[in-house]
Amino acid sequence: MLFDGLYYGNTELLGQVFHPGALYATATEGGGDGELLRLDMHEYFTVVRRREPPAARGEARRDHVVSVEFAGPVTALARVESSMGQRRYRDLL
Known part of the structure; x- marks a missing residue:
C-alpha cells in the first residue's frame, strides 16, 4: 500500500499505512542547508495531492522492503527503498 500510494499519489492508501x-x-527538502522539514499527515497528504504523481508521468518504479525490526508487540521500524524516475528514496518508517 505504501509504494502504491506514493506512486499513484493516493492519499487514501497512504492513510491506511x-x-x-x-x-x-x-533534512533533504528543507532548503539544501540541512534545515529539517516536518509535516503532520494532513500537511503531507496535501503535498501529495497537489503534485503530479509519478504514475501520471509514466516513470519507472522499483521498490522493496529492506527490513522490519520489531521493538515490541506494537512497535516496529521498517527500512524501505524505492526509486521513481531518476530519484531514489531510502526511508525509515
Whole structure:
C-alpha cells in the first residue's frame, strides 16, 4: 500500500499505512542547508495531492522492503527503498 500510494499519489492508501499522528520529516527538502522539514499527515497528504504523481508521468518504479525490526508487540521500524524516475528514496518508517 505504501509504494502504491506514493506512486499513484493516493492519499487514501497512504492513510491506511500511516498513523494519523505520524510525522513526515526530512533534512533533504528543507532548503539544501540541512534545515529539517516536518509535516503532520494532513500537511503531507496535501503535498501529495497537489503534485503530479509519478504514475501520471509514466516513470519507472522499483521498490522493496529492506527490513522490519520489531521493538515490541506494537512497535516496529521498517527500512524501505524505492526509486521513481531518476530519484531514489531510502526511508525509515
